[in-house]
Amino acid sequence: MNVLIEALGLVLQPNVLFAVLIASLLGLVIGAIPGLTAVMGVALLVPITFFMDPVPAIASIAALAAMAIFAGDIPGALLRIPGTPASAAYVQDAHALTKQGCPERALGLSMASACFGGVIGVILLMSASPLLAKFATNFSSVEYFWLAFLGLSCAAIISTGSPLKGVLSLLFGLWVASIGIDEVAGQPRFTFGVTELLGGISFIPAMIGMFAIPEILRNVTRKEIIITPPHMGPVFRGLFANLVRRKRNLFRGSITGSLIGALPGAGADIAAWVAYAMAKRQSKTPEAFGKGHDEGIIEAGAANNSALSSAWVPTLVFGIPGDSITAIVIGVLYLKGLEPGPIIFTKTPEMVYAIFIAFLLANLLLIPFGWIVIRASRNLLRIKPAYYLPVIFVCCIVGSFAINNTSFGIVIMLIFGLIGWLFEENSVPVAPAILGIVLGNTLEFNFVTSMLKSDGNLLVFFSRPIAASLAALACLVWIWPLVRAVKSRK
Amino acid sequence: MKLNDKIIGVLAILAAFAIAYGTLDFRAIPGQQFGSAFFPRIIAGAFILLGLAFLFAPNRGAIIATAEWMRSWRALKASALLIAGLLWIVITPSLGFIATTFFLILALILTFGGRFLIGLGVAVGITLLLYGVFGQLLRIPLPFGFIERLLL
Numbered sequence: 264m265n266v267l268i269e270a271l272g273l274v275l276q277p278n279v280l281f282a283v284l285i286a287s288l289l290g291l292v293i294g295a296i297p298g299l300t301a302v303m304g305v306a307l308l309v310p311i312t313f314f315m316d317p318v319p320a321i322a323s324i325a326a327l328a329a330m331a332i333f334a335g336d337i338p339g340a341l342l343r344i345p346g347t348p349a350s351a352a353y354v355q356d357a358h359a360l361t362k363q364g365c366p367e368r369a370l371g372l373s374m375a376s377a378c379f380g381g382v383i384g385v386i387l388l389m390s391a392s393p394l395l396a397k398f399a400t401n402f403s404s405v406e407y408f409w410l411a412f413l414g415l416s417c418a419a420i421i422s423t424g425s426p427l428k429g430v431l432s433l434l435f436g437l438w439v440a441s442i443g444i445d446e447v448a449g450q451p452r453f454t455f456g457v458t459e460l461l462g463g464i465s466f467i468p469a470m471i472g473m474f475a476i477p478e479i480l481r482n483v484t485r486k487e488i489i490i491t492p493p494h495m496g497p498v499f500r501g502l503f504a505n506l507v508r509r510k511r512n513l514f515r516g517s518i519t520g521s522l523i524g525a526l527p528g529a530g531a532d533i534a535a536w537v538a539y540a541m542a543k544r545q546s547k548t549p550e551a552f553g554k555g556h557d558e559g560i561i562e563a564g565a566a567n568n569s570a571l572s573s574a575w576v577p578t579l580v581f582g583i584p585g586d587s588i589t590a591i592v593i594g595v596l597y598l599k600g601l602e603p604g605p606i607i608f609t610k611t612p613e614m615v616y617a618i619f620i621a622f623l624l625a626n627l628l629l630i631p632f633g634w635i636v637i638r639a640s641r642n643l644l645r646i647k648p649a650y651y652l653p654v655i656f657v658c659c660i661v662g663s664f665a666i667n668n669t670s671f672g673i674v675i676m677l678i679f680g681l682i683g684w685l686f687e688e689n690s691v692p693v694a695p696a697i698l699g700i701v702l703g704n705t706l707e708f709n710f711v712t713s714m715l716k717s718d719g720n721l722l723v724f725f726s727r728p729i730a731a732s733l734a735a736l737a738c739l740v741w742i743w744p745l746v747r748a749v750k751s752r753k
Numbered sequence: 754m755k756l757n758d759k760i761i762g763v764l765a766i767l768a769a770f771a772i773a774y775g776t777l778d779f780r781a782i783p784g785q786q787f788g789s790a791f792f793p794r795i796i797a798g799a800f801i802l803l804g805l806a807f808l809f810a811p812n813r814g815a816i817i818a819t820a821e822w823m824r825s826w827r828a829l830k831a832s833a834l835l836i837a838g839l840l841w842i843v844i845t846p847s848l849g850f851i852a853t854t855f856f857l858i859l860a861l862i863l864t865f866g867g868r869f870l871i872g873l874g875v876a877v878g879i880t881l882l883l884y885g886v887f888g889q890l891l892r893i894p895l896p897f898g899f900i901e902r903l904l905l
């Protein structure tokens with residue numbers, strides 16, 4: 264209880280609340296602009312959080328992500344252009360409601376379900392994380408190796424369209440992580456004589472480049488579309504009655520999203536698609552899906568925000584990112600001197616609970632802020648890309664420069680931006696590469712440590728029950744696509 | 754620019770050889786079985802397997818296919834963006850943060866089809882906002898130029 268009060272004290276500071284407020288507004292604007300994603304917003308925010316205390320830094324990331332995922336529904340509903348990939352699952356239904364003359368109903372439902380789902384996700388995060396952390400204190404380097412391996416495998420194989428391309432991205436990320444001085448032997452690796460590379464590839468410029476530059480290039484090079492947002496009615500009219508009528512969808516979406524989000528490597532996008540499919544399967548009127556049905560919007564809308572919260576479970580407990588956003592968060596936590604893992608729960612529990620409370624606050628703020636952005640959406644959608652794309656690009660430049668006060672960060676950002684663009688053009692997912700960069704050193708360190716301890720005996724990786732179970736799970740992840748390919752050929 | 758899977762496979766195998774070659778001069782630690790080269794060589798091995806999987810996977814299509822926008826004037830917009838990034842690096846040490854950032858934003862807005870007056874307002878507002886947040890609030894030593902000298 265004392266910890267909770269201490270955590271509350273940490274969150275209810277003017278600087279934290281101010282950071283949450285600004286990040287929320289930023290998240291709403293970024294999410295509402297078609298083509299700009301929550302991940303890109305978080306990537307742009309990181310250089311600023313670099314100079315903040317841990318609590319406002321993490322709180323602002325949580326707030327921005329929650330707001331941007333919800334706001335992504337706005338261009339989805341009004342223009343049939345999902346603002347973020349997590350909104351894509353139910354964009355047909357939301358837009359169909361708009362065409363029927365009630366966009367406020369689609370957006371009101373998605374706002375309320377996002378808030379509800381987010382709160383359920385936070386409750387799961389608050390209840391599951393400390394329990395799992397207690398369990399994880401018995402883990403050795405072998406279990407940590409398998410956890411990192413499992414997270415990376417899920418990100419590369421399960422959450423991508425083509426497992427081969429997911430693995431390509433992952434291997435690229437792991438190689439990038441090996442650049443710089445090797446921690447064990449002090450040997451410079453792949454530095455090509457460049458002094459700035461001795462410390463490794465700076466994570467933040469690389470991440471900004473890979474997430475933001477392809478998005479800017481995509482927006483710059485696409486044909487201009489004339490946007491005419493429809494008129495918006497009162498958002499709260501009939502909203503509560505609708506939610507009560509669809510309470511089953513609301514709860515099921517929140518639970519599905521929370522469970523999927525807690526899996527390493529899965530994220531809000533997958534959660535939304537799975538929840539939408541489940542809503543359709545369980546519905547009495549599946550034929551109405553895609554034509555403006557409430558059920559899909561509520562279930563998938565609750566799922567994507569609950570997944571966003573529960574993705575922090577593996578992040579905080581094991582240091583294994585649940586999705587792309589938490590991969591960035593892990594980088595931020597390391598920069599703040601907070602090593603994610605079970606130790607953080609015993610060493611600085613007030614910090615962990617402060618993160619939980621900040622998350623809860625961000626999700627509750629969805630209702631008032633969501634209402635404001637829905638009202639302002641007609642104006643937001645009218646902003647021409649010609650005005651905001653240069654601004655985002657300059658933010659990328661300044662953010663990359665600010666990390667080490669050197670232009671080398673900008674060079675890294677531009678190079679990784681081009682690589683990210685090439686990846687996107689070839690349908691190679693970017694997220695596994697980022698996870699590889701973040702977790703590469705953890706994977707190598709735990710692998711080499713275990714090998715040294717066992718004098719090169721590979722059986723050590725299967726010698727403990729939890730390690731063996733994690734190994735079996737990881738094998739399953741790798742074997743499953745092969746089984747599926749063989750089945751589809753038959 | 755879309756590459757055929759076979760090309761991706763060849764590139765993955767070439768990357769594997771480059772990584773393995775790069776590890777040849779990593780010194781071994783006496784008495785230790787697993788040195789600096791151990792993990793990168795595993796990555797190289799995985800790249801070879803992946804490259805082979807790409808080569809043997811069934812696929813059709815052109816070896817290299819360029820998107821429609823790459824053959825239109827929109828390619829110039831994309832190039833302008835990247836050139837602007839490089840110019841920022843080269844020019845800021847002499848012109849300073851404020852002037853370079855202002856000109857960069859304005860030039861990009863005009864290149865992308867924005868109006869001059871709105872662009873001017875956006876460029877002034879965003880430049881001052883970034884200078885205020887990063888230069889004043891966060892105390893980042895941004896590149897110093899003649900305008901910064903006037904502000905002091």
